[in-house]
Amino acid sequence: MELKNIHRIYFVGIGGIGMSAIARFFNEKGVAVSGYDRTSTLLTQQLEAEGIRIHYTEDLEQIDRAADLVVYTPAIPATQKELVFYRENGYEVVKRSDVLQEITRELFAITVAGTHGKTTVSTMIAHLLRHAGYGCNAFLGGISSNYGKNFWSSEKPVAVIEADEYDRSFLKLSPDIAVLTAMDPDHLDIYGTEQAVEDAFIQYSANIKPNGTLLARHALPRAAELKGDNKLTYSLQNDAADIYATNIRMENGGYEFDVVEQDWMIDNVKLHIGGMHNVENAVAAIGVAHLLGISNEKIRAAVADFKGIRRRFDYLVKNDRVVYIDDYAHHPEELRALITSAKTLFRGKKCTVIFQPHLFTRTRDFAEGFGETLSLADEVILLPIYPARELPIEGITSEMIAGKIHGPEVKIMNRDAVPDWVRDNKIEMLITAGAGDIDLLREPLTAILN
Structure with missing residues (x-):
């Protein structure tokens, strides 16, 4: 082929x-x-x-x-x-993975893998390359708010590819630069064990082309086993990493920060989207752009112009009265990053989270983690589990998560009942989260809150 x-x-x-x-x-x-x-x-x-x-x-x-x-x-x-x-x-x-395999063989390939953050990092990288005039073909797992697309083309023989670990499909790719954002257990219906998930990500790093580079998040499990002729690490602000952010300031729902590496530094980077985890995602994208020789000035301008991704810390309403954020978060660690970032950015606002669990197996495997993370909110509404490709599993329901939430008031309701509930209650900060069809609430809730 x-x-x-x-x-x-x-x-x-x-x-x-x-x-x-x-x-x-x-x-x-x-x-x-x-x-x-x-x-x-x-x-x-x-x-x-x-x-x-x-x-x-x-x-x-x-x-x-x-x-x-x-x-x-x-x-x-x-x-x-x-x-x-x-x-x-x-x-x-x-x-689909066989086609991407051929694309990575024929083009200079930058692939982004990890159980969290890969859509944002790959979209940031592709945006930086496009905005800076470097050029790339972008294959993304989300819709870029800058361009309204999940793909764009270029005559330049460079591809930025989101590498999906589901079904082990990302193991067919052979990148020149491989980014690895996280190795938390997920898709246990496919992998079975946490160790098998980690084994797959280690194999992903082993598939890097000769003289290629691995840019991995600092302090990943089994980091010593990761491969790559050139290995670098990045972090939010841990100076033990090769590349990290420092002097982070919150500014109007976004951030200003400096990015530091042993031999270079970019100061006064402005990121106009929320979520402290997105600062770390930006550090990874900036690291890749620097590897490709893009100037500090062009990197700074591109990051400032980045408008985010549909359903990734997506501000739908943001004013003095109310904030509404929609996000794809469907794993406990993604929810933790989402809720803690929102509460930090908008201190003092009551935090209401509407969450739709995704998959019966994921609910079964991570019910404890979901309960612990959702306990960070002030009020929680749980929708029924979105089954996607799965048949129901006896005893696995949203009530299982509800029983593990401690502190916030918890309600379980069908999706169609949510708009009326929101209309009848005082909302200060609303978060909708999940990977199913909860996005159908975006439009009616935005209209109500506006």
Whole structure:
């Protein structure tokens, strides 16, 4: 599978955030792109507006029978009619990760992996390279607020890729620069144990190309086992790391800080998005930009212009009366960073968190952690578990988390009941969090709070 030999490509599950980025890549290269997805969304509608043909029922009459390559996502069942047809009739059928593998072989690849922060760091890196005029092809797991997209192209043979650990797909990539943000246990339905998760991230670092660089968050577990001919660490403000922030000041819901390395320093960096963890994410992105020789002046300007990512510490309402933040956080550590940062930035405001647990297995594995983290809030509303790809597990419900929350008042309600509850209660700071369909609350809650 050489990219230059692909003239027609078909995607089964084209509407996924990762699949759509690859579809856009080929579409912009002049390849005939088409595909299937189960439902029409804003993202698939954008793809159609860009000239990509999409249908929404399993229909062998509408598939591309002349496709050189068929790409599918692991979220698609093996019994899906179109996928079965392509497999039984001798087409080349590959996973999304196989295409990214080829892209990392053919281009200078910067990949970002980790159980938290990878979408933000990869989007920051890609934005820095684009804004500075360096250029890159960006394959992202979120929608950049600067550009309204999860992909952009460049003639420069450089790719920034968010490396997803789900299904071990990131182990196919061979980066020139690999960023590693976190190794906390997650996806235990796939990996089984915490050690197996860590083993996979160590293997990720072993796949770096010769003379490549690993930029890993300082003090990761089993850090001594990480590979890479050149190894650097970054941190929020621990000066034992190679690159870190110092002199951090909070400013109007954002931050000003300096970034220090042994041989260089960038002062007065301004980041206009919330979340202290995003300062650390910016340190990682700045470290990559510096490795590529981008000047301090261009880095400073690019960070100041970074507007964030949809559903990553996303300010939907921010005024003297009320603050509303929406976030994709679906792991206890992500929730901890979200809630503590929000409470630090907006001290004195009552913190109400509406959380939708994602997956029965994740709820089962991390119920204690969710309870502990949500106890940081002043008030908690839990939605029913969003099942995604899973069937229910007996005894695993949102009540399991509720029983482990100590301190805040806790309510459990269906998503449709939330707008009326918000309208009837005094809200000072509201956080909605989760990776399911809780984002459907963004628009009605924004209208109510405004």
